[in-house]
Amino acid sequence: MEFTHLLPEEIEKTSFAIIEGELVERGIRVEEDKKPVLYRVIHTTADFEYANTMTFSDQALEKAKEAIKRGAHIITDTQMVYAGINKKRLADFGGEVHCYMADEDVANEAKERRTTRAIVSMEKALRRKEELIFAIGNAPTALLRLKEAVDQGERPALIIGVPVGFVNVTAAKELILQTKIPYIVNRGRKGGSNVAAAICNALLYSI
Secondary structure (H helix, E strand, O other): OOOOOOOOHHHHHHHHHHHHHHHOOOOOOOOOOHHHHHHHHHHHHHHHHHHHEEEEEOHHHHHHHHHHHOOOEEEEEEEEHHOOOOHHHHOOOOOOEEEEEOOEEEEEEEEEEEOOOHHHHHHHHOOOOOOOOEEEOOOOHHHHHHHHHOOOOOOEHHHHHOOOOOHHHHHHHHHOOOOOEEEEOOOOOOOHHHHHHHHHHHHHOOO
């Protein structure tokens, strides 16, 4: 097996070129505006199935980038998503990333109510006054709570729904597809914190 010797800045560019070539070989056509998101997700996972299962609401990418430029904040459901997002790039537009899952008040309230931290952390986030983008990579109950909030009149700038798993994951994602809110949702079981962070960074880097 031969190794290709590349400078660090060349590795990503070469990876994206390989991804584009393999998509063509598989007969998969990706719309130009969706390439930054899908290529980065495939680059992160080495899984080409995302090109078929990632679902975008009408003008989701355009609306999300406009919200970021207005200073939208990003709410995550795991510290892994929080760690993976380029916070410096987001700060250039006045935004911040928040994850409340480990907060003591969230843990205590979840225990008292016999519910999940994800639900309580979403409720805490919804009390913020900024425009919000939700990046959910792990907890389907976070998506369930966001669907309830949307039904009650909340209007997030974007919901990224890519939790991974087997229990309630697919159903929770499908509920988000029923909303009128801008969304990026990966249908089915696949997803994860790395995918949620990759989508956020694709948005940030394409502005």
